[in-house]
Amino acid sequence: MNLPYRWAMFFEADADSAASWKVATLYVRRMLHAVQWSTGVARRTLQKRRSRHGEQLESRWCLSTCGVTSLGDVNSGIASVDAATGPGFILFSEESVHTRFPGVHSSNSDHLISVRHDSSGWIAAENETWVPFVPELTDRLIASVDFSGDTISSLQGVTGQFQGVAQGYAQGDLTFAANLYSGKVNKGEFTVGGTYFTVACPEIDVVGNGQSIVSGDDTPSVSDDTDWGTLSVGSGAVSRQFTIMNFGDEDLLLTGTPLVSLVGSSSFAVTQQPTSSVIGGQQSLVFEVTLDPTATGTQNATIEIASNDLDESLYTFALL
Known part of the structure:
Protein backbone atom coordinates (compact mmCIF):
# COMPACT_ATOMS: atom_id res chain seq x y z
CA MET A 1 0.00 0.00 0.00
CA THR A 65 -5.54 11.72 18.49
CA CYS A 66 -1.79 11.61 18.51
CA GLY A 67 -1.17 9.85 15.24
CA VAL A 68 -2.82 7.93 12.43
CA THR A 69 -1.35 4.58 11.44
CA SER A 70 -2.21 2.73 8.25
CA LEU A 71 -2.36 -1.06 8.45
CA GLY A 72 -0.62 -1.38 5.10
CA ASP A 73 -1.49 -4.41 2.97
CA VAL A 74 -3.42 -6.95 5.03
CA ASN A 75 -3.02 -9.60 2.28
CA SER A 76 -4.46 -13.01 3.20
CA GLY A 77 -4.36 -12.56 6.97
CA ILE A 78 -2.16 -13.46 9.93
CA ALA A 79 -0.75 -16.97 9.94
CA SER A 80 -0.07 -18.56 13.31
CA VAL A 81 1.03 -21.81 14.91
CA ASP A 82 -1.93 -24.18 14.58
CA ALA A 83 -1.11 -26.08 17.78
CA ALA A 84 -0.78 -22.92 19.89
CA THR A 85 -2.69 -22.71 23.16
CA GLY A 86 -3.26 -20.02 25.76
CA PRO A 87 -3.30 -16.24 25.43
CA GLY A 88 -1.54 -14.13 22.84
CA PHE A 89 -1.80 -10.98 20.77
CA ILE A 90 -1.82 -9.51 17.30
CA LEU A 91 1.14 -7.13 17.10
CA PHE A 92 1.50 -4.20 14.70
CA SER A 93 5.12 -3.80 13.55
CA GLU A 94 6.14 -0.55 11.90
CA GLU A 95 8.82 -2.49 10.05
CA SER A 96 7.52 -5.04 7.54
CA VAL A 97 7.11 -8.41 9.25
CA HIS A 98 8.52 -10.04 6.11
CA THR A 99 11.80 -8.24 6.72
CA ARG A 100 11.79 -8.57 10.48
CA PHE A 101 10.60 -12.19 10.61
CA PRO A 102 11.91 -13.88 7.45
CA GLY A 103 10.03 -17.12 8.11
CA VAL A 104 6.59 -15.50 7.90
CA HIS A 105 4.44 -16.78 5.04
CA SER A 106 4.61 -14.59 1.93
CA SER A 107 0.83 -14.05 1.97
CA ASN A 108 0.85 -12.81 5.59
CA SER A 109 -0.20 -9.23 6.36
CA ASP A 110 2.69 -6.80 5.84
CA HIS A 111 2.69 -5.28 9.33
CA LEU A 112 0.75 -7.72 11.55
CA ILE A 113 1.95 -10.87 13.29
CA SER A 114 0.68 -13.13 16.07
CA VAL A 115 2.81 -13.09 19.22
CA ARG A 116 2.78 -14.34 22.79
CA HIS A 117 4.75 -13.79 25.98
CA ASP A 118 6.01 -16.66 28.10
CA SER A 119 8.75 -17.30 30.64
CA SER A 120 11.40 -16.85 27.95
CA GLY A 121 10.08 -13.47 26.82
CA TRP A 122 8.34 -12.40 23.61
CA ILE A 123 7.97 -14.90 20.77
CA ALA A 124 6.41 -14.50 17.32
CA ALA A 125 4.79 -17.00 14.97
CA GLU A 126 6.81 -17.70 11.84
CA ASN A 127 4.37 -20.14 10.26
CA GLU A 128 4.58 -23.25 12.48
CA THR A 129 7.51 -22.06 14.60
CA TRP A 130 7.69 -19.68 17.56
CA VAL A 131 10.80 -17.48 17.38
CA PRO A 132 12.07 -15.05 20.06
CA PHE A 133 12.19 -11.35 19.26
CA VAL A 134 13.05 -8.08 20.97
CA PRO A 135 10.17 -5.57 21.00
CA GLU A 136 10.71 -2.18 19.40
CA LEU A 137 9.41 1.14 20.71
CA THR A 138 7.05 1.41 17.73
CA ASP A 139 5.46 -2.03 18.29
CA ARG A 140 1.82 -2.04 19.40
CA LEU A 141 -0.58 -4.79 20.47
CA ILE A 142 -3.90 -4.14 18.71
CA ALA A 143 -5.83 -7.30 19.60
CA SER A 144 -5.77 -10.08 22.17
CA VAL A 145 -6.24 -13.69 21.12
CA ASP A 146 -7.08 -16.95 22.85
CA PHE A 147 -5.28 -19.64 20.89
CA SER A 148 -7.07 -22.38 22.83
CA GLY A 149 -10.54 -21.03 22.11
CA ASP A 150 -9.72 -19.61 18.67
CA THR A 151 -11.06 -16.15 19.54
CA ILE A 152 -9.78 -12.64 18.93
CA SER A 153 -10.78 -9.37 20.66
CA SER A 154 -10.03 -5.75 19.80
CA LEU A 155 -7.87 -3.71 22.17
CA GLN A 156 -9.55 -0.46 21.17
CA GLY A 157 -9.76 1.84 24.20
CA VAL A 158 -6.99 0.00 26.06
CA THR A 159 -3.92 2.02 27.08
CA GLY A 160 -0.60 1.41 28.78
CA GLN A 161 1.84 -1.43 28.23
CA PHE A 162 1.98 -5.20 28.54
CA GLN A 163 5.42 -6.65 29.29
CA GLY A 164 7.10 -3.57 27.83
CA VAL A 165 5.01 -3.32 24.64
CA ALA A 166 2.45 -0.55 24.06
CA GLN A 167 -1.09 -1.86 23.83
CA GLY A 168 -4.39 -0.60 22.51
CA TYR A 169 -5.52 2.18 20.23
CA ALA A 170 -7.96 5.07 20.48
CA GLN A 171 -10.05 4.79 17.32
CA GLY A 172 -10.02 3.07 13.96
CA ASP A 173 -11.99 1.08 11.41
CA LEU A 174 -10.49 -2.29 12.30
CA THR A 175 -12.41 -5.57 12.29
CA PHE A 176 -11.14 -8.90 13.61
CA ALA A 177 -11.93 -12.50 12.73
CA ALA A 178 -10.55 -15.84 13.93
CA ASN A 179 -10.15 -19.04 11.91
CA LEU A 180 -10.15 -17.09 8.66
CA TYR A 181 -7.34 -16.77 6.10
CA SER A 182 -7.55 -15.60 2.51
CA GLY A 183 -11.29 -15.30 2.95
CA LYS A 184 -11.70 -18.98 3.80
CA VAL A 185 -12.12 -20.93 7.02
CA ASN A 186 -8.67 -21.85 8.32
CA LYS A 187 -8.41 -22.95 11.93
CA GLY A 188 -5.75 -21.17 13.98
CA GLU A 189 -5.28 -18.20 11.65
CA PHE A 190 -6.61 -14.65 12.00
CA THR A 191 -7.75 -11.81 9.77
CA VAL A 192 -7.77 -8.09 10.52
CA GLY A 193 -9.82 -5.88 8.23
CA GLY A 194 -9.85 -2.10 7.90
CA THR A 195 -7.27 0.47 6.95
CA TYR A 196 -6.12 2.48 9.98
CA PHE A 197 -6.05 3.07 13.72
CA THR A 198 -5.23 6.11 15.81
CA VAL A 199 -3.09 6.19 18.93
CA ALA A 200 -3.51 8.34 22.02
CA CYS A 201 -0.41 10.13 23.25
CA PRO A 202 1.07 11.52 26.45
CA GLU A 203 1.09 15.29 27.01
CA ILE A 204 3.44 16.69 29.63
CA ASP A 205 3.04 19.88 31.61
CA VAL A 206 4.73 21.08 34.79
CA VAL A 207 2.88 23.14 37.37
CA GLY A 208 4.29 25.28 40.17
CA ASN A 209 2.09 27.07 42.70
CA GLY A 210 -0.93 26.21 40.56
CA GLN A 211 0.57 27.87 37.48
CA SER A 212 1.64 26.10 34.29
CA ILE A 213 5.36 26.51 33.53
CA VAL A 214 5.99 26.52 29.78
CA SER A 215 8.84 24.30 28.59
CA GLY A 216 11.83 26.47 27.74
CA ASP A 217 10.79 29.22 30.15
CA ASP A 218 14.00 31.07 31.01
CA THR A 219 12.32 33.80 33.07
CA PRO A 220 11.73 32.60 36.66
CA SER A 221 8.68 34.02 38.37
CA VAL A 222 7.43 34.26 41.93
CA SER A 223 3.93 33.37 40.70
CA ASP A 224 4.93 29.84 39.63
CA ASP A 225 7.47 29.25 42.42
CA THR A 226 10.49 29.25 40.10
CA ASP A 227 11.87 32.44 41.71
CA TRP A 228 12.87 31.99 45.37
CA GLY A 229 13.36 35.72 45.87
CA THR A 230 16.12 36.94 48.21
CA LEU A 231 17.58 34.53 50.76
CA SER A 232 20.49 35.12 53.10
CA VAL A 233 23.43 32.72 53.33
CA GLY A 234 22.85 30.47 56.32
CA SER A 235 19.17 31.38 56.60
CA GLY A 236 18.14 27.78 55.97
CA ALA A 237 16.82 25.71 53.11
CA VAL A 238 13.56 26.56 51.33
CA SER A 239 11.78 23.83 49.38
CA ARG A 240 9.20 24.07 46.60
CA GLN A 241 7.09 21.30 45.11
CA PHE A 242 6.33 21.03 41.40
CA THR A 243 3.83 18.73 39.72
CA ILE A 244 4.40 16.83 36.48
CA MET A 245 1.03 16.48 34.77
CA ASN A 246 0.07 14.08 31.99
CA PHE A 247 -2.92 15.56 30.18
CA GLY A 248 -2.81 12.83 27.52
CA ASP A 249 -4.46 9.42 27.55
CA GLU A 250 -1.29 7.37 27.00
CA ASP A 251 1.30 6.72 29.72
CA LEU A 252 3.90 9.46 30.08
CA LEU A 253 7.28 7.76 30.53
CA LEU A 254 9.98 9.71 32.35
CA THR A 255 13.17 8.51 30.67
CA GLY A 256 15.94 10.53 32.33
CA THR A 257 18.47 9.35 34.90
CA PRO A 258 17.64 10.72 37.38
CA LEU A 259 14.02 11.29 36.41
CA VAL A 260 14.34 15.03 37.11
CA SER A 261 17.76 16.59 36.55
CA LEU A 262 19.11 19.93 37.69
CA VAL A 263 22.05 21.80 36.17
CA GLY A 264 23.53 25.03 37.49
CA SER A 265 24.18 26.35 40.97
CA SER A 266 24.97 23.73 43.61
CA SER A 267 22.80 25.72 46.02
CA PHE A 268 19.82 24.15 44.25
CA ALA A 269 19.04 20.44 44.55
CA VAL A 270 16.23 18.09 43.60
CA THR A 271 15.48 16.75 47.07
CA GLN A 272 12.52 14.55 46.10
CA GLN A 273 12.20 12.66 42.83
CA PRO A 274 8.88 11.49 41.36
CA THR A 275 7.89 8.16 42.90
CA SER A 276 7.56 6.45 39.51
CA SER A 277 8.88 6.76 35.98
CA VAL A 278 5.37 6.17 34.61
CA ILE A 279 2.58 8.74 34.85
CA GLY A 280 -0.76 7.38 33.67
CA GLY A 281 -3.17 9.27 31.47
CA GLN A 282 -4.74 12.26 33.26
CA GLN A 283 -2.49 11.59 36.28
CA SER A 284 0.35 13.49 37.97
CA LEU A 285 3.39 13.10 40.23
CA VAL A 286 5.33 15.64 42.28
CA PHE A 287 9.00 16.43 42.76
CA GLU A 288 10.70 18.82 45.14
CA VAL A 289 13.46 21.37 44.64
CA THR A 290 15.34 22.94 47.54
CA LEU A 291 17.43 26.11 47.61
CA ASP A 292 19.99 26.33 50.40
CA PRO A 293 22.27 29.28 49.57
CA THR A 294 25.89 28.69 50.54
CA ALA A 295 27.37 31.74 48.82
CA THR A 296 26.34 35.31 48.10
CA GLY A 297 25.24 36.39 44.65
CA THR A 298 22.64 35.25 42.16
CA GLN A 299 21.97 31.51 42.06
CA ASN A 300 20.67 30.09 38.77
CA ALA A 301 19.71 26.57 37.75
CA THR A 302 17.70 24.74 35.10
CA ILE A 303 15.34 21.80 35.54
CA GLU A 304 15.42 19.11 32.84
CA ILE A 305 12.78 16.36 32.45
CA ALA A 306 13.18 13.83 29.63
CA SER A 307 10.07 11.89 28.56
CA ASN A 308 8.26 10.27 25.66
CA ASP A 309 6.17 13.40 25.01
CA LEU A 310 6.32 13.88 21.25
CA ASP A 311 6.92 17.63 21.03
CA GLU A 312 8.46 18.31 24.46
CA SER A 313 10.74 15.31 24.90
CA LEU A 314 13.09 17.44 27.03
CA TYR A 315 11.07 19.76 29.26
CA THR A 316 13.18 22.57 30.72
CA PHE A 317 12.65 25.68 32.81
CA ALA A 318 14.86 28.06 34.76
CA LEU A 319 15.13 28.59 38.51
CA LEU A 320 16.37 31.68 40.36
Whole structure:
Protein backbone atom coordinates (compact mmCIF):
# COMPACT_ATOMS: atom_id res chain seq x y z
CA MET A 1 0.00 0.00 0.00
CA ASN A 2 1.96 2.97 -1.27
CA LEU A 3 0.49 6.14 0.18
CA PRO A 4 1.71 9.62 -0.78
CA TYR A 5 3.13 11.82 1.94
CA ARG A 6 0.37 13.33 4.03
CA TRP A 7 0.41 16.38 6.27
CA ALA A 8 -1.21 17.21 9.58
CA MET A 9 -1.98 20.75 10.73
CA PHE A 10 -2.92 21.84 14.21
CA PHE A 11 -2.26 24.61 16.70
CA GLU A 12 -1.80 25.25 20.39
CA ALA A 13 -2.80 28.33 22.29
CA ASP A 14 -2.40 29.84 25.74
CA ALA A 15 -4.88 32.32 27.12
CA ASP A 16 -3.64 35.77 28.15
CA SER A 17 -6.89 36.60 29.91
CA ALA A 18 -10.46 35.37 30.12
CA ALA A 19 -11.19 37.03 26.79
CA SER A 20 -8.16 36.73 24.50
CA TRP A 21 -5.37 34.50 23.24
CA LYS A 22 -1.73 35.17 24.11
CA VAL A 23 -0.09 32.53 21.88
CA ALA A 24 -1.39 30.48 18.97
CA THR A 25 1.17 28.25 17.24
CA LEU A 26 0.51 26.18 14.13
CA TYR A 27 2.23 22.79 13.90
CA VAL A 28 2.73 20.80 10.73
CA ARG A 29 4.00 17.22 10.55
CA ARG A 30 4.59 14.97 7.55
CA MET A 31 4.22 11.21 7.35
CA LEU A 32 7.61 9.51 7.28
CA HIS A 33 6.33 6.65 5.15
CA ALA A 34 3.19 4.73 4.37
CA VAL A 35 2.36 3.49 7.84
CA GLN A 36 3.39 5.96 10.50
CA TRP A 37 3.22 9.68 11.21
CA SER A 38 6.60 11.33 11.62
CA THR A 39 7.91 11.82 15.13
CA GLY A 40 6.27 14.99 16.36
CA VAL A 41 2.92 16.18 17.52
CA ALA A 42 -0.13 15.11 15.60
CA ARG A 43 -2.25 16.25 18.46
CA ARG A 44 -2.35 19.11 20.92
CA THR A 45 -4.60 19.24 23.96
CA LEU A 46 -6.93 22.17 24.46
CA GLN A 47 -9.45 22.99 27.13
CA LYS A 48 -12.89 24.57 26.76
CA ARG A 49 -13.82 27.36 29.16
CA ARG A 50 -16.52 29.98 29.46
CA SER A 51 -16.08 33.74 29.52
CA ARG A 52 -18.26 36.75 28.96
CA HIS A 53 -17.56 36.27 25.24
CA GLY A 54 -18.88 32.70 25.24
CA GLU A 55 -17.03 29.40 25.10
CA GLN A 56 -13.37 29.53 24.11
CA LEU A 57 -10.49 27.08 24.01
CA GLU A 58 -7.36 27.19 26.07
CA SER A 59 -4.64 24.64 26.58
CA ARG A 60 -5.52 21.05 27.34
CA TRP A 61 -8.68 19.85 25.73
CA CYS A 62 -8.05 17.01 23.26
CA LEU A 63 -8.68 18.04 19.67
CA SER A 64 -7.47 14.89 17.95
CA THR A 65 -5.54 11.72 18.49
CA CYS A 66 -1.79 11.61 18.51
CA GLY A 67 -1.17 9.85 15.24
CA VAL A 68 -2.82 7.93 12.43
CA THR A 69 -1.35 4.58 11.44
CA SER A 70 -2.21 2.73 8.25
CA LEU A 71 -2.36 -1.06 8.45
CA GLY A 72 -0.62 -1.38 5.10
CA ASP A 73 -1.49 -4.41 2.97
CA VAL A 74 -3.42 -6.95 5.03
CA ASN A 75 -3.02 -9.60 2.28
CA SER A 76 -4.46 -13.01 3.20
CA GLY A 77 -4.36 -12.56 6.97
CA ILE A 78 -2.16 -13.46 9.93
CA ALA A 79 -0.75 -16.97 9.94
CA SER A 80 -0.07 -18.56 13.31
CA VAL A 81 1.03 -21.81 14.91
CA ASP A 82 -1.93 -24.18 14.58
CA ALA A 83 -1.11 -26.08 17.78
CA ALA A 84 -0.78 -22.92 19.89
CA THR A 85 -2.69 -22.71 23.16
CA GLY A 86 -3.26 -20.02 25.76
CA PRO A 87 -3.30 -16.24 25.43
CA GLY A 88 -1.54 -14.13 22.84
CA PHE A 89 -1.80 -10.98 20.77
CA ILE A 90 -1.82 -9.51 17.30
CA LEU A 91 1.14 -7.13 17.10
CA PHE A 92 1.50 -4.20 14.70
CA SER A 93 5.12 -3.80 13.55
CA GLU A 94 6.14 -0.55 11.90
CA GLU A 95 8.82 -2.49 10.05
CA SER A 96 7.52 -5.04 7.54
CA VAL A 97 7.11 -8.41 9.25
CA HIS A 98 8.52 -10.04 6.11
CA THR A 99 11.80 -8.24 6.72
CA ARG A 100 11.79 -8.57 10.48
CA PHE A 101 10.60 -12.19 10.61
CA PRO A 102 11.91 -13.88 7.45
CA GLY A 103 10.03 -17.12 8.11
CA VAL A 104 6.59 -15.50 7.90
CA HIS A 105 4.44 -16.78 5.04
CA SER A 106 4.61 -14.59 1.93
CA SER A 107 0.83 -14.05 1.97
CA ASN A 108 0.85 -12.81 5.59
CA SER A 109 -0.20 -9.23 6.36
CA ASP A 110 2.69 -6.80 5.84
CA HIS A 111 2.69 -5.28 9.33
CA LEU A 112 0.75 -7.72 11.55
CA ILE A 113 1.95 -10.87 13.29
CA SER A 114 0.68 -13.13 16.07
CA VAL A 115 2.81 -13.09 19.22
CA ARG A 116 2.78 -14.34 22.79
CA HIS A 117 4.75 -13.79 25.98
CA ASP A 118 6.01 -16.66 28.10
CA SER A 119 8.75 -17.30 30.64
CA SER A 120 11.40 -16.85 27.95
CA GLY A 121 10.08 -13.47 26.82
CA TRP A 122 8.34 -12.40 23.61
CA ILE A 123 7.97 -14.90 20.77
CA ALA A 124 6.41 -14.50 17.32
CA ALA A 125 4.79 -17.00 14.97
CA GLU A 126 6.81 -17.70 11.84
CA ASN A 127 4.37 -20.14 10.26
CA GLU A 128 4.58 -23.25 12.48
CA THR A 129 7.51 -22.06 14.60
CA TRP A 130 7.69 -19.68 17.56
CA VAL A 131 10.80 -17.48 17.38
CA PRO A 132 12.07 -15.05 20.06
CA PHE A 133 12.19 -11.35 19.26
CA VAL A 134 13.05 -8.08 20.97
CA PRO A 135 10.17 -5.57 21.00
CA GLU A 136 10.71 -2.18 19.40
CA LEU A 137 9.41 1.14 20.71
CA THR A 138 7.05 1.41 17.73
CA ASP A 139 5.46 -2.03 18.29
CA ARG A 140 1.82 -2.04 19.40
CA LEU A 141 -0.58 -4.79 20.47
CA ILE A 142 -3.90 -4.14 18.71
CA ALA A 143 -5.83 -7.30 19.60
CA SER A 144 -5.77 -10.08 22.17
CA VAL A 145 -6.24 -13.69 21.12
CA ASP A 146 -7.08 -16.95 22.85
CA PHE A 147 -5.28 -19.64 20.89
CA SER A 148 -7.07 -22.38 22.83
CA GLY A 149 -10.54 -21.03 22.11
CA ASP A 150 -9.72 -19.61 18.67
CA THR A 151 -11.06 -16.15 19.54
CA ILE A 152 -9.78 -12.64 18.93
CA SER A 153 -10.78 -9.37 20.66
CA SER A 154 -10.03 -5.75 19.80
CA LEU A 155 -7.87 -3.71 22.17
CA GLN A 156 -9.55 -0.46 21.17
CA GLY A 157 -9.76 1.84 24.20
CA VAL A 158 -6.99 0.00 26.06
CA THR A 159 -3.92 2.02 27.08
CA GLY A 160 -0.60 1.41 28.78
CA GLN A 161 1.84 -1.43 28.23
CA PHE A 162 1.98 -5.20 28.54
CA GLN A 163 5.42 -6.65 29.29
CA GLY A 164 7.10 -3.57 27.83
CA VAL A 165 5.01 -3.32 24.64
CA ALA A 166 2.45 -0.55 24.06
CA GLN A 167 -1.09 -1.86 23.83
CA GLY A 168 -4.39 -0.60 22.51
CA TYR A 169 -5.52 2.18 20.23
CA ALA A 170 -7.96 5.07 20.48
CA GLN A 171 -10.05 4.79 17.32
CA GLY A 172 -10.02 3.07 13.96
CA ASP A 173 -11.99 1.08 11.41
CA LEU A 174 -10.49 -2.29 12.30
CA THR A 175 -12.41 -5.57 12.29
CA PHE A 176 -11.14 -8.90 13.61
CA ALA A 177 -11.93 -12.50 12.73
CA ALA A 178 -10.55 -15.84 13.93
CA ASN A 179 -10.15 -19.04 11.91
CA LEU A 180 -10.15 -17.09 8.66
CA TYR A 181 -7.34 -16.77 6.10
CA SER A 182 -7.55 -15.60 2.51
CA GLY A 183 -11.29 -15.30 2.95
CA LYS A 184 -11.70 -18.98 3.80
CA VAL A 185 -12.12 -20.93 7.02
CA ASN A 186 -8.67 -21.85 8.32
CA LYS A 187 -8.41 -22.95 11.93
CA GLY A 188 -5.75 -21.17 13.98
CA GLU A 189 -5.28 -18.20 11.65
CA PHE A 190 -6.61 -14.65 12.00
CA THR A 191 -7.75 -11.81 9.77
CA VAL A 192 -7.77 -8.09 10.52
CA GLY A 193 -9.82 -5.88 8.23
CA GLY A 194 -9.85 -2.10 7.90
CA THR A 195 -7.27 0.47 6.95
CA TYR A 196 -6.12 2.48 9.98
CA PHE A 197 -6.05 3.07 13.72
CA THR A 198 -5.23 6.11 15.81
CA VAL A 199 -3.09 6.19 18.93
CA ALA A 200 -3.51 8.34 22.02
CA CYS A 201 -0.41 10.13 23.25
CA PRO A 202 1.07 11.52 26.45
CA GLU A 203 1.09 15.29 27.01
CA ILE A 204 3.44 16.69 29.63
CA ASP A 205 3.04 19.88 31.61
CA VAL A 206 4.73 21.08 34.79
CA VAL A 207 2.88 23.14 37.37
CA GLY A 208 4.29 25.28 40.17
CA ASN A 209 2.09 27.07 42.70
CA GLY A 210 -0.93 26.21 40.56
CA GLN A 211 0.57 27.87 37.48
CA SER A 212 1.64 26.10 34.29
CA ILE A 213 5.36 26.51 33.53
CA VAL A 214 5.99 26.52 29.78
CA SER A 215 8.84 24.30 28.59
CA GLY A 216 11.83 26.47 27.74
CA ASP A 217 10.79 29.22 30.15
CA ASP A 218 14.00 31.07 31.01
CA THR A 219 12.32 33.80 33.07
CA PRO A 220 11.73 32.60 36.66
CA SER A 221 8.68 34.02 38.37
CA VAL A 222 7.43 34.26 41.93
CA SER A 223 3.93 33.37 40.70
CA ASP A 224 4.93 29.84 39.63
CA ASP A 225 7.47 29.25 42.42
CA THR A 226 10.49 29.25 40.10
CA ASP A 227 11.87 32.44 41.71
CA TRP A 228 12.87 31.99 45.37
CA GLY A 229 13.36 35.72 45.87
CA THR A 230 16.12 36.94 48.21
CA LEU A 231 17.58 34.53 50.76
CA SER A 232 20.49 35.12 53.10
CA VAL A 233 23.43 32.72 53.33
CA GLY A 234 22.85 30.47 56.32
CA SER A 235 19.17 31.38 56.60
CA GLY A 236 18.14 27.78 55.97
CA ALA A 237 16.82 25.71 53.11
CA VAL A 238 13.56 26.56 51.33
CA SER A 239 11.78 23.83 49.38
CA ARG A 240 9.20 24.07 46.60
CA GLN A 241 7.09 21.30 45.11
CA PHE A 242 6.33 21.03 41.40
CA THR A 243 3.83 18.73 39.72
CA ILE A 244 4.40 16.83 36.48
CA MET A 245 1.03 16.48 34.77
CA ASN A 246 0.07 14.08 31.99
CA PHE A 247 -2.92 15.56 30.18
CA GLY A 248 -2.81 12.83 27.52
CA ASP A 249 -4.46 9.42 27.55
CA GLU A 250 -1.29 7.37 27.00
CA ASP A 251 1.30 6.72 29.72
CA LEU A 252 3.90 9.46 30.08
CA LEU A 253 7.28 7.76 30.53
CA LEU A 254 9.98 9.71 32.35
CA THR A 255 13.17 8.51 30.67
CA GLY A 256 15.94 10.53 32.33
CA THR A 257 18.47 9.35 34.90
CA PRO A 258 17.64 10.72 37.38
CA LEU A 259 14.02 11.29 36.41
CA VAL A 260 14.34 15.03 37.11
CA SER A 261 17.76 16.59 36.55
CA LEU A 262 19.11 19.93 37.69
CA VAL A 263 22.05 21.80 36.17
CA GLY A 264 23.53 25.03 37.49
CA SER A 265 24.18 26.35 40.97
CA SER A 266 24.97 23.73 43.61
CA SER A 267 22.80 25.72 46.02
CA PHE A 268 19.82 24.15 44.25
CA ALA A 269 19.04 20.44 44.55
CA VAL A 270 16.23 18.09 43.60
CA THR A 271 15.48 16.75 47.07
CA GLN A 272 12.52 14.55 46.10
CA GLN A 273 12.20 12.66 42.83
CA PRO A 274 8.88 11.49 41.36
CA THR A 275 7.89 8.16 42.90
CA SER A 276 7.56 6.45 39.51
CA SER A 277 8.88 6.76 35.98
CA VAL A 278 5.37 6.17 34.61
CA ILE A 279 2.58 8.74 34.85
CA GLY A 280 -0.76 7.38 33.67
CA GLY A 281 -3.17 9.27 31.47
CA GLN A 282 -4.74 12.26 33.26
CA GLN A 283 -2.49 11.59 36.28
CA SER A 284 0.35 13.49 37.97
CA LEU A 285 3.39 13.10 40.23
CA VAL A 286 5.33 15.64 42.28
CA PHE A 287 9.00 16.43 42.76
CA GLU A 288 10.70 18.82 45.14
CA VAL A 289 13.46 21.37 44.64
CA THR A 290 15.34 22.94 47.54
CA LEU A 291 17.43 26.11 47.61
CA ASP A 292 19.99 26.33 50.40
CA PRO A 293 22.27 29.28 49.57
CA THR A 294 25.89 28.69 50.54
CA ALA A 295 27.37 31.74 48.82
CA THR A 296 26.34 35.31 48.10
CA GLY A 297 25.24 36.39 44.65
CA THR A 298 22.64 35.25 42.16
CA GLN A 299 21.97 31.51 42.06
CA ASN A 300 20.67 30.09 38.77
CA ALA A 301 19.71 26.57 37.75
CA THR A 302 17.70 24.74 35.10
CA ILE A 303 15.34 21.80 35.54
CA GLU A 304 15.42 19.11 32.84
CA ILE A 305 12.78 16.36 32.45
CA ALA A 306 13.18 13.83 29.63
CA SER A 307 10.07 11.89 28.56
CA ASN A 308 8.26 10.27 25.66
CA ASP A 309 6.17 13.40 25.01
CA LEU A 310 6.32 13.88 21.25
CA ASP A 311 6.92 17.63 21.03
CA GLU A 312 8.46 18.31 24.46
CA SER A 313 10.74 15.31 24.90
CA LEU A 314 13.09 17.44 27.03
CA TYR A 315 11.07 19.76 29.26
CA THR A 316 13.18 22.57 30.72
CA PHE A 317 12.65 25.68 32.81
CA ALA A 318 14.86 28.06 34.76
CA LEU A 319 15.13 28.59 38.51
CA LEU A 320 16.37 31.68 40.36
